[in-house]
Amino acid sequence: MKISYQWLNQFVDTEKIDPQKLADQVSLTGIEVASVIAPDAGLKKIVVGHILSTKPHPDSDHLTLCQVDIGASEPVQIVCGAPNVAADQYVIVALPGARIADNVKIKRGKMRGEASEGMICALQEIGFSDSVVPKEFQNGIYVFPNPEPVGESVFEYLGMTDRLIDFDITPNRADTLGMHGAAWEVGAMLHKRPQFPAVEISEGNTKTSDLLNVTVENKEAVPQYLLKVVQNVNVQPSPLWLQIRLWNNGVRPINNVVDVTNYVMLEYGQPLHAFDYDKLTSHEILVRQAHDHEQLVTLDGEKCELVADDIVITDGQDPVALAGTMGGLNSEITAATKNIVIESAVFNGTSIRKTAQRHNLHTEATIRFEKGIDESSTEEALQRAVQLMGELANGQSSQGVLVGNQVIPVAKEIVVVPKHVNHVLGTEISAAQMASIMDDLGFAHQDQTDQLLVTVPIRRWDIFIEADLIEEIARLYGYDKLPSTLPVGAQTIGAFNTKQTLIRKVKKLLLANGLDEVISYALVNEQEASAFTYEQTADIKLAWPMTQDHAYLRQNLISGLLNDLQYNLARKQNDVQIFEQGNVFHKINDEQQPNEIPTLAALWSGQVSAASWLGKSQAVDFYYVKGVLTDLFENLGIADLVTYQADAAIPELHPGRTAKLLLGDQVLGFVGELHPTFQHELNLPEAYVMQLNLDVILAQDLPVLVSQAAPKYPAVERDLALIVHQQVTNAEVVNAIKAAAGKYLTNVQIFDVFTGENIGLHKQSLAYRLHFQNPEATLTDEQVTNAMAKVTAKLQTDFAAQIR
Amino acid sequence: MSLKDQLEQLRRKGVQDISETDSQKRLNEIRVKLLGKKGPITEVLRGMKDLTPAERPTVGAYANEIKQDIAEAIDQRLHELNKVALQHRLQHETVDVTLPGRPIKTGTPHILNQMIDDIEELFIGLGYQVVDGPEVETDHYNFEMMNIPKNHPARDMQDTFYITKELLMRTQTSPNQARTLEKHDFSQGPLKMISPGRVYRRDNDDATHSHQFTQIEGLVIDKHVTMADLKGTLEVLAKHVFGEERKIRLRPSYFPFTEPSIEVDISCFACGGEGCKVCKYTGWIEVLGAGMVHPNVLKNVGVDPEVYGGFAFGLGPDRFAMLKYGINDIRQFYQNDLRFLHQFQQEAK
Known part of the structure; x- marks a missing residue:
């Protein structure tokens, strides 16, 4: 709510403190102020003018030539295009040199040959929002209701010199959605008790209960329902001061009756509604839950189809208002209205919130009922409206309040123990100081031994327990006065756990190998979610996704990386090496949370080393990617435990260039090239991907490392070349060598792979370097030769290898 | 010409030849020629038998001195020539330090x-x-x-x-x-x-x-x-x-x-x-x-x-x-x- 500085000062004297300064203080002690609005900001040379005479423009059928008194020695001629311009109006005149809304400059000029010394303005042209301009002036110039001093700046007469402090409230502080609540808040901060004038009304002799009957069926949902009738009202525009209050708060002035209900709402935070008494088909008001499919045309002209969860006000038969939300068109106040019913009520906030959402009707009233209102002032607000209708519309009040229900909550009593307060805040605030803050808030208290018994007024329904009062004390004492310390107490150990340590390590290793880290979305589309998976677990779908692109939980990380690849390719970034660490989600069932599996995935596409003056670039291939993985596994101490199995189980991957990775007998993940068909469908270049389940690595028990001294005795190397069938794999040969070579073999490296006509069809030549070492002695030539003989024999037996 | 004068002449001529030599090969030749068994100093020392016993130690010491001087002159010259040769090589090995290095990339954490x-x-x-x-x-x-x-x-x-x-x-x-x-x-x-x-x-x-x-x-x-x-x-x-x-x-x-x-x-x-x-x-x-x-x-x-x-x-x-x-x-x-x-x-x- 925008708190008018001038209005605020009617309740609490702010001693002319600068509005911005006041706003800053409010922000620090209570309510965040979004901004301080100056309606006249940026405007100048806009004055009151008096139109002395008008005549049609000789060359136009819609322009009017006006002789306008602007307080100068002579009247000036201004050409005006507004349809409602007429002689003897007091209007807004932008003089030559003026700045109007949107920083538009007004110049002296000629319109179709006639001189124009400025411009007669509509309210919108001096910065008013179209939504607050009174309907009669919406399509024309504004006309002052009464003569104003000609030639004087208009700002003061239109309420534009006021400053509006925009309270951006948190949901618990809806008590400041009325001027009274705001005044309490500002008063507490300034140590001043706000003053509210007493409501005084004179009632007629007709009893309200003779004019109306009321029944509230659903008393739980409607804790208060109060009515009064005002008779013989004179419906007309409100006085300007009241209109200013409304439009400065974003409310459009309509007529004095409607305006009074809105004005009182701004004053007390209590929404009111006025019905045309004579339009009610019966005078038996019945408040009840709506019937399903019941219909009501609301004041905005929209037809609402109601449901049983909506609360309605009926005239005994038909709905005349959607409770707490919007009135019905059938009982609307019009210029012809004579007698009115004013309703002041409290409706269940949750119910109103749901109604507002269901019918998309969010109004000033629903906002207040949703967030809560001061239930101790519901009746006073009703009387206040009656008082103003008497003063402004000459209405005659009925006698007494007609009560449908009136359950007023009891003020809460809360014990505040100063020791607790200081314990929580880390302060040394005295009990007397705390009591004085309670005084500032207007909270009654009894000072007892070591504690205060505080009575919290109903207007502060956000306060329930001692902690809430500790907050009141803390904020008004001033958070800036809190000391700044660090927790003391028993020492605690900060350390990453095994999983966190592993994740940090694998990320560092991939970074070191040139891959950039990305973060993709965990919510993906249906196809993306279940691609690149071995086990087809069931999809996990959002109940109400925003878009189909983010409707499913991912079961793999590759889809996200492919999106990132596409994004970069579209921007001519063709060399992409990226990885992501995050969770994939495996559904268990509808009741349980899914398994969240910590996963690492990477993608390579394009060149892995750039071309330079020193040489050509190097494109990624299977063995480059495998090299990165090998480095990763070696650094994790699992290189010897990982096996690669040719695999064609994942349809998105190339069946001949994909390996399933096993750690022991557990599936660790996969590495491979995109399937050419899949690649083609996504319009991608060649790309390699890998994905690892980090839980599998975490579950692997690794022996404790026992160090060994660097070898003292020399190693011996022997080379071995053999020709075998092409289907024999490197892994098979290496395993055979390891099995046969004896305990001194320390390493086997393949250093050549060759196929060609000269070695025979379906044959391949493989060359290995074997490293032998005895940690305890120098190996003899005989020992090594014997080992090589066993290896040779084994390879000849197992693979019919031809040793070269 | 006395033996001493002959020796003095050998030294002067030898040191001059050494300082004018600009090849390591030629220096070695000079070393063999002057200090070898068939060289002039050895020859001079052979003539010592004609000297009186009193003269022999003086001339002998002088001859050794000259041998040493020439050897030193050769070493020094050799050192100088090595230095020149190294400088020459270094000049040919110079790279353009402003050319870019081989592309090596590490990744960036998000x-x-x-x-x-x-x-x-x-x-x-x-x-x-x-x-x-x-x-x-x-x-x-x-x-x-x-x-x-x-x-x-x-x-x-x-x-x-x-x-x-x-x-x-x-x-x-x-x-x-x-x-x-x-x-x-x-x-x-x-x-x-x-x-x-x-x-x-x-x-x-x-x-x-x-x-x-x-x-x-x-x-x-x-x-x-x-x-x-x-x-x-x-x-x-x-x-x-x-x-x-x-x-x-x-x-x-x-x-x-x-x-x-x-x-x-x-x-x-x-x-x-x-x-x-x-x-x-x-x-x-x-x-x-x-x-x-x-x-x-x-x-x-x-x-x-x-x-x-x-x-x-x-x-x-x-x-x-x-x-x-x-x-x-x-x-x-x-x-x-x-x-x-x-x-x-x-x-x-």
């Missing part, structure tokens, strides 16, 4: 993870544990346990991605407060934790909204934890992330799971608090929310709020990074344009 890692390490140093929690949460932990009852506006369908009535994408990392508190054994000491992770809100993605973003939750519960401790802790955090000169300011706010609740502003790092575009001319920038843990949250997990209490805070690494580096579109974090990501290489710790 800036959001850099921010998270940095904050994790800060709090590890302060004795906190880092706690992970599920991204798919239950309504119970995400809301009920956090003192957000049914029908609270924060639970609106429009804010939360529900999967079923009970399961949802967590909207905050706060549920890890309850999850960790439930398991914590206070007889073993206080609970000090942070919990980073991805969170989800039912938002349309635009420059300032993302349906997925990151959060770090902090929680300290013990018998004597004060709001002053919260203030001090947040000061440490603000200075660590945004610079030593930063000040912080606490403002009242509201969260269902803390009471009192505060918003925390830092003094603007762009202008130092004078007022500029970054801080919207206020001198302050809102960076996070915090407060003292609401007694209901403690009660919900079976911790006695009469005995234990403490503080909690929640911050957004996305917002931190956007502020610190002047990033004006949150979507950039999740689009992963390599040109965007690479610029943060130098920030990696």
Whole structure:
């Protein structure tokens, strides 16, 4: 709510403190102020003018030539295009040199040959929002209701010199959605008790209960329902001061009756509604839950189809208002209205919130009922409206309040123990100081031994327990006065756990190998979610996704990386090496949370080393990617435990260039090239991907490392070349060598792979370097030769290898 | 000519020849020629038999002296020639040091993870544990346990991605407060934790909204934890992330799971608090929310709020990074344009 500085000062004297300064203080002690609005900001040379005479423009059928008194020695001629311009109006005149809304400059000029010394303005042209301009002036110039001093700046007469402090409230502080609540808040901060004038009304002799009957069926949902009738009202525009209050708060002035209900709402935070008494088909008001499919045309002209969860006000038969939300068109106040019913009520906030959402009707009233209102002032607000209708519309009040229900909550009593307060805040605030803050808030208290018994007024329904009062004390004492310390107490150990340590390590290793880290979305589309998976677990779908692109939980990380690849390719970034660490989600069932599996995935596409003056670039291939993985596994101490199995189980991957990775007998993940068909469908270049389940690595028990001294005795190397069938794999040969070579073999490296006509069809030549070492002695030539003989024999037996 | 004169002449001629020689090969020839068995000095020494016994030692000593002089002259000249030859070689081996090196690339950690890692390490140093929690949460932990009852506006369908009535994408990392508190054994000491992770809100993605973003939750519960401790802790955090000169300011706010609740502003790092575009001319920038843990949250997990209490805070690494580096579109974090990501290489710790 925008708190008018001038209005605020009617309740609490702010001693002319600068509005911005006041706003800053409010922000620090209570309510965040979004901004301080100056309606006249940026405007100048806009004055009151008096139109002395008008005549049609000789060359136009819609322009009017006006002789306008602007307080100068002579009247000036201004050409005006507004349809409602007429002689003897007091209007807004932008003089030559003026700045109007949107920083538009007004110049002296000629319109179709006639001189124009400025411009007669509509309210919108001096910065008013179209939504607050009174309907009669919406399509024309504004006309002052009464003569104003000609030639004087208009700002003061239109309420534009006021400053509006925009309270951006948190949901618990809806008590400041009325001027009274705001005044309490500002008063507490300034140590001043706000003053509210007493409501005084004179009632007629007709009893309200003779004019109306009321029944509230659903008393739980409607804790208060109060009515009064005002008779013989004179419906007309409100006085300007009241209109200013409304439009400065974003409310459009309509007529004095409607305006009074809105004005009182701004004053007390209590929404009111006025019905045309004579339009009610019966005078038996019945408040009840709506019937399903019941219909009501609301004041905005929209037809609402109601449901049983909506609360309605009926005239005994038909709905005349959607409770707490919007009135019905059938009982609307019009210029012809004579007698009115004013309703002041409290409706269940949750119910109103749901109604507002269901019918998309969010109004000033629903906002207040949703967030809560001061239930101790519901009746006073009703009387206040009656008082103003008497003063402004000459209405005659009925006698007494007609009560449908009136359950007023009891003020809460809360014990505040100063020791607790200081314990929580880390302060040394005295009990007397705390009591004085309670005084500032207007909270009654009894000072007892070591504690205060505080009575919290109903207007502060956000306060329930001692902690809430500790907050009141803390904020008004001033958070800036809190000391700044660090927790003391028993020492605690900060350390990453095994999983966190592993994740940090694998990320560092991939970074070191040139891959950039990305973060993709965990919510993906249906196809993306279940691609690149071995086990087809069931999809996990959002109940109400925003878009189909983010409707499913991912079961793999590759889809996200492919999106990132596409994004970069579209921007001519063709060399992409990226990885992501995050969770994939495996559904268990509808009741349980899914398994969240910590996963690492990477993608390579394009060149892995750039071309330079020193040489050509190097494109990624299977063995480059495998090299990165090998480095990763070696650094994790699992290189010897990982096996690669040719695999064609994942349809998105190339069946001949994909390996399933096993750690022991557990599936660790996969590495491979995109399937050419899949690649083609996504319009991608060649790309390699890998994905690892980090839980599998975490579950692997690794022996404790026992160090060994660097070898003292020399190693011996022997080379071995053999020709075998092409289907024999490197892994098979290496395993055979390891099995046969004896305990001194320390390493086997393949250093050549060759196929060609000269070695025979379906044959391949493989060359290995074997490293032998005895940690305890120098190996003899005989020992090594014997080992090589066993290896040779084994390879000849197992693979019919031809040793070269 | 006496033997002595002959020797003197040999020396003069020899030293001159040596100094004029500019090849190592020629020097060796001179060495053989002058100092060899068939050389002139040896020849002269043979003539010593004609000398008187008194003259012999003098001439002999002189001859040896000359032999030594010539040998030294050869060594010195050889050293000089080696030096020249090396210089010559070095000149030919010169590279253009301004040519670029071989391309070697290391990857860049994602800036959001850099921010998270940095904050994790800060709090590890302060004795906190880092706690992970599920991204798919239950309504119970995400809301009920956090003192957000049914029908609270924060639970609106429009804010939360529900999967079923009970399961949802967590909207905050706060549920890890309850999850960790439930398991914590206070007889073993206080609970000090942070919990980073991805969170989800039912938002349309635009420059300032993302349906997925990151959060770090902090929680300290013990018998004597004060709001002053919260203030001090947040000061440490603000200075660590945004610079030593930063000040912080606490403002009242509201969260269902803390009471009192505060918003925390830092003094603007762009202008130092004078007022500029970054801080919207206020001198302050809102960076996070915090407060003292609401007694209901403690009660919900079976911790006695009469005995234990403490503080909690929640911050957004996305917002931190956007502020610190002047990033004006949150979507950039999740689009992963390599040109965007690479610029943060130098920030990696």
